[in-house]
Amino acid sequence: xxxxxxxxxxxxxxxxxxxxxxxxxxxxxxxxxxxxxxxxxxxxxxxxxxxxxxxxxxxxxxxxxxxxxxxxxxxxxxxxxxxxxxxxxxxxxxxxxxxxxxxxxxxxxxxxxxxxxxxxxxxxxxxxxxxxxxxxxxxxxxxxxxxxxxxxxxxxxxxxxxxxxxxxxxxxxxxxxxxxxxxxxxxxxxxxxxxxxxxxxxxxxxxxxxxxxxxxxxxxxxxxxxxxxxxxxxxxxxxxxxxxxxxxxxxxxxxxxxxxxxxxxxxxxxxxxxxxxxxxxxxxxxxxxxxxxxxxxxxxxxxxxxxxxxxxxxxxxxxxxxxxxxxxxxxxxxxxxxxxxxxxxxxxxxxxxxxxxxxxxxxxxxxxxxxxxxxxxxxxxxxxxxxxxxxxxxxxxxxxxxxxxxxxxxxxxxxxxxxxxxxxxxxxxxxxxxxxxxxxxxxxxxxxxxxxxxxxxxxxxxxxxxxxxxxxxxxxxxxxxxxxxxxxxxxxxxxxxxxxx
Numbered sequence: 073x074x075x076x077x078x079x080x081x082x083x084x085x086x087x088x089x090x091x092x093x094x095x096x097x098x099x100x101x102x103x104x105x106x107x108x109x110x111x112x113x114x115x116x117x118x119x120x121x122x123x124x125x126x127x128x129x130x131x132x133x134x135x136x137x138x139x140x141x142x143x144x145x146x147x148x149x150x151x152x153x154x155x156x157x158x159x160x161x162x163x164x165x166x167x168x169x170x171x172x173x174x175x176x177x178x179x180x181x182x183x184x185x186x187x188x189x190x191x192x193x194x195x196x197x198x199x200x201x202x203x204x205x206x207x208x209x210x211x212x213x214x215x216x217x218x219x220x221x222x223x224x225x226x227x228x229x230x231x232x233x234x235x236x237x238x239x240x241x242x243x244x245x246x247x248x249x250x251x252x253x254x255x256x257x258x259x260x261x262x263x264x265x266x267x268x269x270x271x272x273x274x275x276x277x278x279x280x281x282x283x284x285x286x287x288x289x290x291x292x293x294x295x296x297x298x299x300x301x302x303x304x305x306x307x308x309x310x311x312x313x314x315x316x317x318x319x320x321x322x323x324x325x326x327x328x329x330x331x332x333x334x335x336x337x338x339x340x341x342x343x344x345x346x347x348x349x350x351x352x353x354x355x356x357x358x359x360x361x362x363x364x365x366x367x368x369x370x371x372x373x374x375x376x377x378x379x380x381x382x383x384x385x386x387x388x389x390x391x392x393x394x395x396x397x398x399x400x401x402x403x404x405x406x407x408x409x410x411x412x413x414x415x416x417x418x419x420x421x422x423x424x425x426x427x428x429x430x431x432x433x434x435x436x437x438x439x440x441x442x443x444x445x446x447x448x449x450x451x452x453x454x455x456x457x458x459x460x461x462x463x464x465x466x467x468x469x470x471x472x473x474x475x476x477x478x479x480x481x482x483x484x485x486x487x488x489x490x491x492x493x494x495x496x497x498x499x500x501x502x503x504x505x506x507x508x509x510x511x512x513x514x515x516x517x518x519x520x521x522x523x524x525x526x527x528x529x530x531x532x533x534x535x536x537x538x539x540x541x542x543x544x545x546x547x548x549x550x551x552x553x554x555x556x557x558x559x560x561x562x563x564x565x566x567x568x569x570x571x572x573x
Contacts, residue, residue, distance in 0.1 A: 152494045207249060207534060304357045331406060515530070
């Protein structure tokens, strides 16, 4: 293989990442010290040209009505790509975490969030502004056929992780999201050279529900009686303290941990007041709702009361779980509980969560490009930046049925990549987004009997269920990921000073 590489500047890690990942599809045989020495120079911006992007692509949106889901008709949606930005994004050197190395800010040895020059950032452990671009559920498949494919393609599970980490670095990702196999990741030798940040979903409320009884699996998350969580149970606070202490001890001193989610998509809803009032009179939640209504001199729920009660309930939940997390691990961020659906439009939830988190985690579906009025509300009400923790599009050319899951449906893998660029550029333009996590690493496996109902038959992955990468998708992702800091400067040049030294 002969490569023409143009080296410019002194980017400390770009060429190192290239050399780490070059062997991915070549059965790596070079020693790790070679990859480390290669960090002295920088890879040219691109090794092969992209096809010009269209101005629009067609997509279908998943619609939900009374528990039923259907796809909308095909419609055309606008496309925005990083190579069309003006001014053209410049190359920004990155550090070992993937943070931008051209600016120094105070370092703590762990990730934290900060507002710098009118834009929100994570700050990485080395003291550089950082945007998290990650992939969720980086973990081996669970079905027998998937396990056989892993063994045939990689060998052992650790071999799989080592090569998958190289794949992510090759495509300029700097982290893994929820439901990833962090034990395998932390055991990888590459974590000492070019670490991927990771997150932990603690599942505090759902674990309490499993102990208490009353929950069941729904599509994408746990379901609760009358959509009411057990926040008023007298035992929940003590459970949270002990449970969190047990589950975070291994990560407390790891600088590569980005932060914790307390749960995923729990039903903090405006209908909760009605739900609690409909529970049996002996239920602690019912008693709490009756007392709250009495304190507000109300006999019947109204829309105003429902919103006020939701904020009251949410503040109680966030206060309990945040205290448990920070008591057990004062070093790392609490990142919320992954708001979803209608929650993205409820200001009272963002007011409730703001004092307790470093960033607000949000799962975004049914939105082609997050609009400024919505992202501005998230920031103004919470006072904190946001992290998109789920989004994706699936494609017809995968050959999968694509009947489940809330993501967009498009025609091709290249279209999935164009959606990725369009969506993430809107996030960058908000100035309050500190990162995004694509859902997910691997396509759904119809033979996985443990999958929840939302993960049965759809093309969500950057690889298929036999671990074969979707190259057109990954090429578009890599292009955006590699240029994301230059894109920030290009976008900010039109609305304020660019971030730089």
